[in-house]
Amino acid sequence: MRAIPLLFLTTAVLPAQMAVRATQLHLMTGDLKPIVNGVVLCGADGKIVKAGLASEVVIPEGWPVHEAAVVTPGLVDARSTAGMSGILNWDLRDQEQFEHSAPLQPELRAVDAFNGRDPLVQWLREFGVTTIHTGHAPGELISGQTMVLKTNVESVTKKEDVLNGFAGVAATLGSGSLKGEGKTPGTRAKSVAMLRADLIKAKAYVEKVAKAEADKKPDRDLHLEAMGAVLRREVPLIVTADRHHDIAAALRLSVEFGFRLVIDSGADVWMMAEEVKKAGVPVILHPTMARAAGDKENLTFGAAAKLQEAGIPFALQSGYEAYVPKTRVVLFEAGMAAAHGLAPEQALAACTIRAADLLGLKDRIGSLEPGKDADLALYDGDPLETTSHCIKVIIDGKVVSEVKR
Amino acid sequence: MKPIVFLVPTAVLAVAVLRAAVGETTETGGRQVGDGKPVVKVFAGARLHPVSSAPVDDGVLVVEDGKIKAAGARGAVVIPEGAEVIDCRGKVIIPGLVCTHSHIGGPSGGDMSGPIQPEARVLDSIDVRATSLPRARAGGLTTVNVMPGSGHLVSGQTVYLKLREGKTIEELALRNADGGVAGGLKMANGTNSIRSAPFPGTRGKSAALVRQSFLKARDYQKKVAAAGGDAAKLPDRDLGMETMVEVLEGKRVVHHHTHRADDILSVLRLREEFGFKVVLHHVSEAWKVADEIAAAGAGCSIILLDSPGGKLEARDFDLRNGAELEKRGVVTAVHTDDPVTDSRWLLRSAALAARGGMSREKALESVTLAGARLLGLEGRTGSLEAGKDADFVVLTGEPLSVYSRVEETWVEGKKVFDLERAEDRLMAEGGRGAGDAEISTTCCFSK
Known part of the structure; x- marks a missing residue:
């Protein structure tokens, strides 16, 4: 009986550790140019742990991974x-x-x-x-x-x-x-x-x-x-x-x-x-x-x-x-x-x-950097293109939308 | 050279005059034509979206005498000798856009004296020199259904325009085969036309008033028929009744503003009772009653908005409307309702329909051929096909991409917009003189 509310708390209320992987990752840092094949790690505190090239940011075992063609900061x-x-x-x-x-x-x-x-x-x-x-x-x-x-x-x-x-x-x-x-x-x-x-x-x-x-x-x-x-x-x-x-x-x-x-x-x-x-x-x-x-x-x-x-x-x-x-x-x-x-x-x-x-x-x-809020938007294509969709949204390390918009 | 102004009302004669004009002038391509022969222009190398058939790369569009002579792949199309060939490699050419619901030119229909005013013609109110017209040309529009607002049950007669360059509405207005002004009748239900007396206060009253009006029109129609052409026996002319009879006889299409599912069904019920031709407009809740719309065989002219809301009946608007109607084979156009959406974003509205799940082919069709069909103009515009008016748009890229720009807009073989011309670029991009000094008062836009 007690397991149900606990499960609810873990999945819906508390931010979970998660990784977000993107073919094109807009960190919005430095020269603002996107990187190809990037990863963002979101910690249990709802903050970004690490963000960068997939070759440099290793996804810890067992972390759920969200993937998209393009990812920007929320x-x-x-x-x-x-x-x-x-x-x-x-x-x-x-x-x-x-x-x-x-x-x-x-x-x-x-x-x-x-x-x-x-x-x-x-x-x-x-x-x-x-x-x-x-x-x-x-x-x-x-x-x-x-x-x-x-x-x-x-x-x-x-x-x-x-x-x-x-x-x-x-x-x-x-x-x-x-x-x-x-x-x-x-x-x-x-x-x-x-x-x-x-x-x-x-x-x-x-x-x-x-x-x-x-x-x-x-x-x-x-x-x-x-x-x-x-x-x-x-x-x-x-x-x-x-x-x-x-x-x-x-x-x-x-x-x-x-x-x-x-x-x-x-x-x-x-x-x-x-x-x-x-x-x-x-x-x-x-x-x-x-x-x-x-x-x-x-x-x-x-x-x-x-x-x-x-x-x-x-x-x-x-x-x-x-x-x-x-x-x-x-x-x-x-x-x-x-x-x-x-x-x-x-x-x-x-x-x-x-x-x-x-x-x-x-x-x-506003950008994907360690220590900042884990707010991310995931898209199936160029986010500026009218025909692309936003497919997932994360706020403070929690998935808040999975509707294809 | 300025185009010659023609005041002859029939399209046939207009083309004849245009032909004469073309024979005497130096066309923008710089080729001097003095022999009286019509200029043949060939737009070669572009990707063509004929809409009526599959797109072709390296296409050829042959334009003569204001008409499309041929359209197809290079090799499959004969390029006439002596034709002026315009290199369009890297460009995309689509049919001129058709907007089935617009308020450009500041049109007005009925006044506040009553809810049913079929006698009012927007023809008599449009300012063809308003900047909303060149802005529409900058958006690639070539054919527009200009309507009165939705603040009445029947707000008046709409007019179908070709966005030719002209100084009078007669030069732009399309004509029916009988010489009459081409257009429909604007009707509305739901909350926009619910106002204080003498307007209806409820939906039930709205429908009752409309039914009574159609019944009256039937009586008028019977009296006219009974007179058998005897002038002495004809009833006194009633402009409103004459218009309603045109609707009853299927000579004038009803363009019906309607949002909520129950309102949409009310339109279909009225149509069932009186048998008029109808195009459903806006249709925010189309996704809820798409089966019923399809079963009724009604066409839809839908709006794509950046968000739902603004009034209760648009609360459940959904970007899926286009997709849901496409699934059921409903002829579906996408419109701007300019100024709700600026005419320059019509292609973007089609892209939003695609975002909502409509196929890209149908999305492009929704702002071209489908629109022409709903206006009964598919025989002359809406696709790149031999024999149709040379209404087309030259784009820098694929039609549904946000990055594509309209470079040129052609109406009946004449270039009416060119991004290279400073005055046209102003209309395309905005700046001093491109906007409207006053915010539109078309119902119920301003608040």
């Missing part, structure tokens, strides 16, 4: 709203990515709204996405916070469930956050004025907190605390901006207040690569196949290649979708970036190691 989606923007698209039911009651709400935490059981999270996981940077969506001046977690987390109950529970504050400049009918902000100038006023208020609050005696601290204010984290550079302000003048406004704000800026989407970034490069600002680039309309009307499929050429650090994302399909898959966006001038290894890097780096997690995820 994919890292640098910006998603999965788990927040649910599959049904029903307001007040499964759409947690927006709270429209006020334009500035940095106090809204992603951890309090995430539903890891939403089918879209599973969908992404089955396509090899093992880590998502998710949270409040672009669409309000400040819509709330974002976080980073693995796609096998069904609900956030403890600190270890997330890689970073507070990854940034999401802001939107441009028509995406403008409102009509007498609501505010209604113009770009007003948007920036409101952001500046809020940052100035937060700065005063942060200074007051720092100077006050322990027993005379001002009342806690969740809003100002979150903005304070931005001002203290603990988290970036992730500004969704597509129009070049909105990107310029974001750069101006970051200079004035000294916060860490991440440009999100950035359809026009290719037009002002020099300025962005000079500012040292990373970009979470819009999906390659994003619709060329509205603020994104000038997007180009060659944007990723242009950013690469300009030496601007960037990652790819699935982004936020308001209708059908309810989410994109970052792997597909990488494939199309590769079809438009980005070297395939750079395209993969933009959804693995570069994305991990941009999110401050490159020591833990």
Whole structure:
């Protein structure tokens, strides 16, 4: 009788030692080039023990072996709203990515709204996405916070469930956050004025907190605390901006207040690569196949290649979708970036190691190196090719998907 | 040289005018033609996917007078003397793509005054100068069914376009043998057409309204027949009823938006009752009722999406739809629903169908010949066969590979897209001026 639950624990819950063998293994280290006939050893602690050429990495006897034509690190989606923007698209039911009651709400935490059981999270996981940077969506001046977690987390109950529970504050400049009918902000100038006023208020609050005696601290204010984290550079302000003048406004704000800026989407970034490069600002680039309309009307499929050429650090994302399909898959966006001038290894890097780096997690995820999380995606062919399939997904040394996608 | 604008409505005459135009102009190949003889172009050395037959390496495609004169393996095809031979070695040539469901050109059908508006024609609303048209050419599209949205039970008449270069919709619109504008009727069920009054609030009401409308059309049809051509006895003309009668008489195909299994079956039930020709569109849950679809003999125009969801009825969308329909022999096209999927990704959508288990042959057919069949245009486009319109696409590689690019798109023997031309490259890759200033409001895309 006791053997059954034990067996269950060993196979389904605890990570097992395992080996993964690939004809083409993308370690995503060094020059990012794949190696031929590679092996990754995953330890019982869910970490990578060893990774390299099959001739150099010996698979210990008795270890289960998973084989595939191509293996990459588990994919890292640098910006998603999965788990927040649910599959049904029903307001007040499964759409947690927006709270429209006020334009500035940095106090809204992603951890309090995430539903890891939403089918879209599973969908992404089955396509090899093992880590998502998710949270409040672009669409309000400040819509709330974002976080980073693995796609096998069904609900956030403890600190270890997330890689970073507070990854940034999401802001939107441009028509995406403008409102009509007498609501505010209604113009770009007003948007920036409101952001500046809020940052100035937060700065005063942060200074007051720092100077006050322990027993005379001002009342806690969740809003100002979150903005304070931005001002203290603990988290970036992730500004969704597509129009070049909105990107310029974001750069101006970051200079004035000294916060860490991440440009999100950035359809026009290719037009002002020099300025962005000079500012040292990373970009979470819009999906390659994003619709060329509205603020994104000038997007180009060659944007990723242009950013690469300009030496601007960037990652790819699935982004936020308001209708059908309810989410994109970052792997597909990488494939199309590769079809438009980005070297395939750079395209993969933009959804693995570069994305991990941009999110401050490159020591833990994004490449196949000893000590890192054993997150892997297995494919039956070139992962960037539309007709290939993701056939197996491993997170923290556990097989989490064996569906052919 | 700019193509000569022809306003003559029939396709036959249009070709005649085109022939005259070709005789007078310097073609892009640089060959001066002054003797009035039609130019013969031979595209040689490419891998040809005729779709109607097996692919051939080192193929030869002979184009004359806007038509395909011959297509096949080198040696098996006679290259006419004096023809302009274009070296296509290393390239892949496929038929021009057919998109069976698109909203390019910003079409609109009925307004918010009621759920059933068969009298509205998208023909009267399309902006042929919208950048969505050159973007579609950049994606290799040559034939498109432009539809009104799905926010009505009956939202209006669709139009089949050839993506010729032209300044008016008349230059692009295809014509039926009787000279009428070629197109179907857009219908929808499920949640998109469920709205506040005067629209239906439930599925039951939706079906009742549609049935009542068809019954009314039958009465109208009877009155017209009873008049026996006597003008005095004819009922007052009713544009909506005239259109519905065309549907009842099988002269106009119903293009029916439908997602959920029960909604799909509702369409088939209505079709059983009224006997119209129907193409099922989107068909997100096709995999659940593929047997019923096959038994009914209905064709499907499906969409391939990067994920399910966005609304309840698309929750169970599955990439296997194409494969499941193929297994049962259902004529299946893959469409873009541009702007849901940009026209430039139509070939990629076919590749997604292949990812979902459809054979590569059927996947390519789904965006070419199958689409032509569903639009009743298989006699003139959709495959590389002698006698068909010279609608074809030159690719850099295999059609379903993400790395392949459209280099040239030809419609009726004229090049309408060339990646080498800066203005065309802009449309292919994006950049300033390539997109739409406004986000589409086609139901129910924007939110």
